[in-house]
Amino acid sequence: MGERRRLLPTWRSVLAVVAHPDDESFGLGAVIAELVRRGAAVHVLCFTHGEASTLNETHTDLRATREAELHRAGTELGVASVALLEYSDGALAGVARAELASRVLDAARRVGATGGPDGLLVFDDTGITGHPDHRAATAAAADAAELAALPVLAWTLPADVAAVLRAETGQPFAGRPEAEIDMSIVVDRAAQRRAALAHASQVPPGAAVWRRLELLGDREHLRWLRPQTAPSGHGAGR
Numbered sequence: 001m002g003e004r005r006r007l008l009p010t011w012r013s014v015l016a017v018v019a020h021p022d023d024e025s026f027g028l029g030a031v032i033a034e035l036v037r038r039g040a041a042v043h044v045l046c047f048t049h050g051e052a053s054t055l056n057e058t059h060t061d062l063r064a065t066r067e068a069e070l071h072r073a074g075t076e077l078g079v080a081s082v083a084l085l086e087y088s089d090g091a092l093a094g095v096a097r098a099e100l101a102s103r104v105l106d107a108a109r110r111v112g113a114t115g116g117p118d119g120l121l122v123f124d125d126t127g128i129t130g131h132p133d134h135r136a137a138t139a140a141a142a143d144a145a146e147l148a149a150l151p152v153l154a155w156t157l158p159a160d161v162a163a164v165l166r167a168e169t170g171q172p173f174a175g176r177p178e179a180e181i182d183m184s185i186v187v188d189r190a191a192q193r194r195a196a197l198a199h200a201s202q203v204p205p206g207a208a209v210w211r212r213l214e215l216l217g218d219r220e221h222l223r224w225l226r227p228q229t230a231p232s233g234h235g236a237g238r
Contacts (some may be wrong), residue, residue: 016120
């Protein structure tokens, strides 16, 4: 695998856009931790409180519990800030894309020491599990990035890993063939595992997240939804 397939862009400020508390950990956690390790300030924007989850291992009010879990997980990952919006869990796809994109733009204006983030980090536009909230959050981020001329890097799964997860869990995991994956990076999962455990309400025995991490090993895979345009300035890639 070539050198370009192993290196993250040298962003100093990143906005991670997700739909639910735990997406930043279960999904993006290892990538966020690696960006932080490289010196980036990572800010998380989450659209919903995740109150419609079918899981509630702690038997508490999910809206309040998952907000607290999100902040604890952010601490474990070393993120610079967490912003949690008030959209209804499970209903993002019914909100106008322009409205959601405007919320991403608002968040982008609030972060970054030099006027905003160098790029956005999101779930792949498949939604990974096909969840319509995931897809809506990514679409909003992509629309905002187009308006702000920002690159968008998406976390994805290799097609073979997604196939195993579909077979074992019955969930509609979606992956990408190797030709559609732009980066395969080595990660340390220690912070991601701690952050995932911070979402205690969402981690039942045998949770699928652990099997996915087992299958991925020390690798995460990413693709450009909106490529970085030039190797110049503080957002340049290596």
